[in-house]
Amino acid sequence: MGKVFRFHKDVDTDQIIASQYLLYPTVEEMKEHTFESLDSEFAKKVQKGDVVVAHENFGCGSSREQAPAVLKALGVKAVIAGSFARIFYRNAINIGLLVIINKELYYEVQSGDTVDVDLEKGLIITEKGSYPLAKLPKKMQEIMDMGGLIAALNKEA
């Protein structure tokens, strides 16, 4: 179970992690500045298992993998959005951050609500009800199952 952090439409990669922080040598140092321009307390409030819920086109903009990486480093269990920008989506899968396309949830929950993503049952469970998880394409599911592209390539080798 985790708490919902709900964001609007077209959340761009600069809002997730601004470019002035990209020169920090590690994602651990960058993560304190996640969503800084939208919610300066986010990095302090978010806890392991929490879920980011957003409207359409989450992660639009730059190819910076640091965007999904800081969310994963902060312990965000999943990002659930109406749709994702393609580079963010691909990067998230490559690093093993759970990204779920769901068009209803944004309208059903508020920040602070409790939500759970049950992968075994294939359900997103909220206080109001549950929603089935859409299936990933086979190639992506394989990468996710192995915990990301690094693990997947190490396994192949």
Next chain:
Amino acid sequence: MGHTLVEKILGRKLNREVRPGDMLTLPVDWCMVDDIMAPFAIEKFYEMGFTKLYDPDKVVFIYDHFLPTTRVEDVRQIKEADAFAKEQGIRHIHRTDGICHQLMVEKGYIKPGDIAFGTDSHTVTYGAMGAFSTGIGYTEMAAILGTGETWVKVPASIKVVIDGTLPENVTSKDVILKIIGDLSACGATYESMEFTGSAMEEMSIASRMTMANMVVEAGAKCGLFYPDEKTASYCGIETKEMLEALQPDEDATYEKELHYKAMDFVPVVACPSLVDQIKPVNEVKGTKVDQVFLGSCTNGRLEDLQMAAQILKGKKIAPYLKFIVTPASQKIYREALKDDTLEILSDAGAIITTPGCGLCCGRGGGILSDGEVVLATNNRNFLGRMGSSQSQIYLASPKTAAATALAGVITEP
């Protein structure tokens, strides 16, 4: 049933027919790695257990975001990239030559039909040459550096047809902004955009690059122009084979078609802070600006500087205004020096900076502070993109930029 251009390009690589939705494992012709992402890609490359690049001659390292460095920490990134390039025998390395996307085309790396990936979302620029190119993250780049291939889902296509002649005060920047406004910031997500029609055929390679550069702002995977004689002469390659192999079929299937008359376009701006919030310049005219920026991989080419110089020749920019001009490459810088473009801009009061990404990514000279307003020719007006998150960014063409620099308020050229 026929094929779109993206299906032709991808299918040609694998010598088979491909259709939208097919998952392909593609050999990669070019890997472009910029200075921001190089240290991260290198770290992941070793984490994956690789020791040698699949092919060092397919890798291009370009330092552009951090040069000239503005913080002592930046130097670390460059040093790490340099050490890796030396160790791995990377010959294609550009330390001070300009912005990555300009160089990939200008230096002749990209040819029509090529498959290119870069660690920057504006890698889509090479679609202007009829190449498939798109941005990826550093982990994925590390995997390609080690294996020489990656997986791609064949995208569906959106065809944009523009016929006729554009009005004198309209540039390709106005055209792509209008299209993004019509599609929305996610209207082309996962898709390939194809640009055709007599107005597109008329366009220079530089103008086509401006449009291809910005397709990612509508979410597109790539944005393609059909290679023609102009492309062939730019690349110095034989026209015939390419013309035949890299044209879509007449009966290709498109997810969507947009048709425009070139004469209907007007100068437009993208208003703060969304790239798809497009308005005619006339609707926001008179808005006071503190700064005008002419440059970037979108609009830092010679023709862009020349357009501005034509408007500013013999005139002075508005008092209290900062007008920053950044040529996209050293080659462009030198050409603009030779034909007096830089002298005209400098006489008008421009601050001319060294080629690079600098200001566009909020790093270099001219970053904005709270409450400032900028009219800029780059590709993103995201909150805080060019400095403070309390500043406002309007995106526009080089002509609108020059007219605005002259007046100190947003002005139609």
